[in-house]
Amino acid sequence: xxxxxxxxxxxxxxxxxxxxxxxxxxxxxxxxGASMRAIARHxxxxxxxxxxxxxxxxxxxxxxxxxxxxxxxxxxxxxxHADDPGAAFFDFFTDIVENATRKKTLADVLADAGIDAxxxxxxxxxxxxxxxxxxxxxxxxxxxxxxxxxxxxxLALLAATCMAAERNQWDRELRTRxxxxxxDGCRPRG
Numbered sequence: 757x758x759x760x761x762x763x764x765x766x767x768x769x770x771x772x773x774x775x776x777x778x779x780x781x782x783x784x785x786x787x788x789g790a791s792m793r794a795i796a797r798h799x800x801x802x803x804x805x806x807x808x809x810x811x812x813x814x815x816x817x818x819x820x821x822x823x824x825x826x827x828x829x830x831x832x833x834x835x836x837h838a839d840d841p842g843a844a845f846f847d848f849f850t851d852i853v854e855n856a857t858r859k860k861t862l863a864d865v866l867a868d869a870g871i872d873a874x875x876x877x878x879x880x881x882x883x884x885x886x887x888x889x890x891x892x893x894x895x896x897x898x899x900x901x902x903x904x905x906x907x908x909x910x911l912a913l914l915a916a917t918c919m920a921a922e923r924n925q926w927d928r929e930l931r932t933r934x935x936x937x938x939x940d941g942c943r944p945r946g
Contacts, residue, residue, distance in 0.1 A: 772809050774799040776823050779816050788868055792816075814871050825880050828855060832887035842900020845891045846939055849914065853935060856918035857926055885911075902944045913938060 764772065778799035782790045792813065796803045810816035831851060838844035885907070892910055895901040917938060921931060 768809075771799075771801050771805050774801060775806050775809060775816070776820055780820050780824075783817070783820070817871055818876060822877065822880060824855065825877065825884060828852065829880060829883045829887050832884070832891060836887070836890050836894070840900075841891070841894035841898040845895035845901055846935075846942075848888070848891055849917075849939070850931075850935055852914055853917050853921050853931060856922040857931065888914075899944060901942050905942055910942075913942075 775795065779790070779795045782795045782798055786794065792806055793803060795816075796806050799806075806816070810819060828851065832848050835844035835848055888910065889907055892901060892905070892907065896903055896905070917934070920926070920934075926934065
């Protein structure tokens, strides 16, 4: 049986989460110079624990991307039954843009290492798209988002806004003002 097919014990899940959190922090601080030893020390685990979960640094980096994206998917799914579908839609859009602002360092590290950040992401990307589409549909049914906003346009708006926020490291004030303008364009006219 494949190791990936077996569920992890509670302590192994906890250690894996600690390693991912530590790796993200150390990579942001040290870039490609981040050592597995520094990550292990920061996570409070042994080096062997890291290599049991992630046999290479590339596998660890890819796991960080997948973990981050899964957290966003989980957040979107938690908003699917929110009392205010419009607020849920706009809150999640904001979450995605804030995440993009924070991920620049990690994205730079992965690109410098020649790691394709999208490798192994087809299923989770599909889950993300489905979760966003559900939020959009609910917000439109509630009258909070214009009916002529479809997924291709929404994904283009998200991609463009995230790219600008990531590349230019928008501060909170600029992000809030910019999103207010984007959101105005998403709301029904008249």
